[in-house]
Amino acid sequence: MQLPVMPPVAPMLAKAVPQIPTGELSYEPKWDGFRSIVFRDGDEVEIGSRNEKPMTRYFPEVVESIKANLPERCVIDGEIVVVVGDRLEFEVLQQRIHPAASRVKLLSETTPARFIAFDLLALDDEDFTKRPFAERRAALERAMSAAREPIHLTPTTRDPAEAQDWFSQFEGAGLDGVVAKPLAGTYQPDKRVMFKIKHQRTADCVVAGYRVHKSGPDAIGSLLLGLYNDAGELASVGVIGAFPAARRKELFAELQPLVTTFDDHPWAWAGQLAEPEGRARTPRSSEYSRWNVGKDLSFVPLRPDLVVEVRYEHMEGTRFRHTAQFNRWRPDRDPRSCTYEQLEEPVRYDLADILSAPN
Template identity: 35%
Template sequence: MSMPGPPLRVASAEPVGALPRGTDLAYEPKFDGHRMVVFVRREGVLLQARSGRIVTAAFPDLAAAARRLPDGTVLDGEVVVWRQGRTDFAAVQRRAAATAARAPALARALPASYAAFDLLAEDGEDLRPLPYGERRGRLEALVGPLGPPLQPVPMTRDPAQALTWFATLHTIGVEGLVVKRVDQAYRGGSRTWRKLRHTTATDAAVTGFTGPPAHPSALVLTLPDDDAPVVSAPLPPALRAQAGEVLAGRTVPGGGTAVAVGVGEVAYRRVAAGTTAEVERGTTRHPVVTVLRLRLPEEQEPEPEP
């Protein structure tokens, strides 16, 4: 098969409530970051977000690092930004939202790391039909020697080791575990993996709002591991008032559309990157995202200067 190219549909995971066990399983830590596919071709490097959007210009540091890989390489993985010993989702979201002019300064202030968890092509050969175990071995051989900022995600076949990771790594921003069958092909667009989270609560980037600016009806959010904006459940009165205060002066020109569960696409107003909210995601096929609280300005880092 020929080398896969963008837009590439990525594989995803189905949430589970307990750690699956079996001799045919592998376990990886799930980082709280931004999903990215890396394409290395003779004509240059392309970086693709989960939605299919090309984000190369926003991550010049990772594009430069990926040039150390041979032509014909395709990686799937997670972009993270490390700050004070843990991953910072708000920081990586700021990186993803950067303009081409702003991106170099942000790359210096908030350098990104890429945690690769799958090798989809090597030397132009499509590896997706191969079992995960074989792809993983080839990933380690190819990416392992490079060192930061490109590294393979840790992996273990030992469920006891996986549970140790689950119990200890949440302090550095690891939100859980991803479980994969070692004999399984890579199936883009399907929930072929399983994911065990510490909690359904997570941080999300606020990218816009619906309703009046002083009392937004709902927030438009970008969730970890998915750059497609979603509309939250309606905000309760207290949060509507707080959202109006926190987002005051942060509206930027232009609007967009996002999907609201049970409604479809709705129009929204955009806000500048840098505001986050703690949210809870439902576990149904089309989960509702509920805002638990907004991160107040004093809880957030200021935008780095160029």
Template identity: 35%
Template sequence: MRIDPPVVPMAAQALARLPAPGAVPGGMVFEPKYDGYRLLVFAHGGDVFLQSRNLRDLTGAFPEIADAAAALGEDVVLDGEVVIHTCGRLDFSALQHRLNRRPATTARLAVEQPAHFIAFDLLEHAGVDMLTWPYVERRAALESLFQGHDLHAPWQLTPTTEDRALAEQWLTEWGGLGVEGVVAKGAQQPYLAGRRGWFKIRSRDTAEAVVGAVTGPVTRPNALLLGRYTRGGRLRLVARSAPLPLALRDEIGPLLTPAGPGHPWWGMRLTVTWGSREPLSFTCVAPELVVEFLGDTAVDSGRWRHSVRAQRTRTDLTPEDISTLD
């Protein structure tokens, strides 16, 4: 048997906190959730193919990973995350710089900022299809593969634990290193390709920002566009909120004032979601109200990649009280 691409990877459904003990029959195993690109590595007979979560071919984007997979000399299919380390933390923007580059540029970047593949699952080894194996058996086979080949960079084996307290510690202490949170997996689960059979819990921190625009009516906004000032005095968009709770819509609306062409974001073009082409309709407001929000650790140059959750207004603060951006 042989597993060929494309394979839709097994995914995780989001939870606000770690699942309760006993939520998954057979027990749970916890792993860190990394701020990188999901990557499946197919190595068969010396041929290598690197597949993204969205089934894209990333072989040319990460030649150091492809070369390492070819050098294994084994037929394997691995699931994991490709990451790049910068100044002691994971650097998502450096990964983005690898996409759609000329081979010469990619080769240079692979030397200047080498990528690492953090393996967390083994789907095939030496012609044996492991998709139906329990997670703990696949994990044991993955550890054996690493030990048998004495694998080192660019290979990394993700740590795991069954200790809930340690998983909680990862959530609170590893965010600054570029670890987004924790994934909880059923110890006896098979690999359910294309299904959300795992759980993901993101690390979250509170922060403050200025409301610079809203979607929906200003008097009762649906969501907020949040900004912070640069040291040069420019208001820069740093986050978008998820839909506001009804009570917060009622509270925020009376505190907002519509703004006209003099607003720094007047005429700015945004899309509804990252990577889409559908324009976002929004209304600029006077950048006077400060709100506190809850966001995850996926922050690039001061900007939150994922939507944040507005928690409360901070009428005790002014825009001048908020940290500035470089």
């Protein structure tokens, strides 16, 4: 492979801002997938990732689509996504990362991925990284004029009002927010020179357990959160865990009076991951997260008496899409009042309308 921009390349990043900025900017949807930089030199294709490690082997169908739809020699920044029905499904996309070649082949057929292009780093023998985004975008549109599904060009607008509409509407199709790019900006790997606007919401959740921190057995690593569903059962919805070191130890001491056994705990099914008296034990290999090898899924159960208000971006199914953030304690709330009904439901939006949007 001989290209003017060679792998690995760290993708250009965005810094979070509370509202859609204005000025000489280009706006586009924030896709909820795997950030990927595609390098193509004829029949040679490499798909780079956010951590600069290649993901080529996990997406053979994307490699073939790249060969059929992208220019012979190019480097293009974008996002790999999986569409289920009329929305993006990140959890299904995560399942595509599998060590077994046979499983990779099966998943490439049953849950095929797509590539959404949104920036051009190189074309033929030209390095575009020093050119302003306005030029890069125009060249990308020309380069992808003949591209067909499952290769897509992200829609863009220079109208902040339209970007605001996208921010409100596109979440219903599983998108993550809006990105704003300076029209005059060059491509700067691993630099936060773009802007991202993501959804932020709050929810009152029940604290149902904790995991200890890696720093020691007397510090809280994360708190396990639950919400009551229509059947009156406490469902697991996610965790919070970003606490200062001193606060982790304080929390550990404060929570000890709530430590209980799994006998009367709403998540009694998890009792096999702990000793009868509630102490976390060393788990078997099957009790680790399949996404984070070595991550212990056992926890210490707590009486579901404590309520915490958390910040979250959006839901994926019945759980928070990302780790929630601590907001404040809610001693005034009855834990039984912490239900799914409090959550804001985004308006459904047809993903096909976004993928086929004219530029």
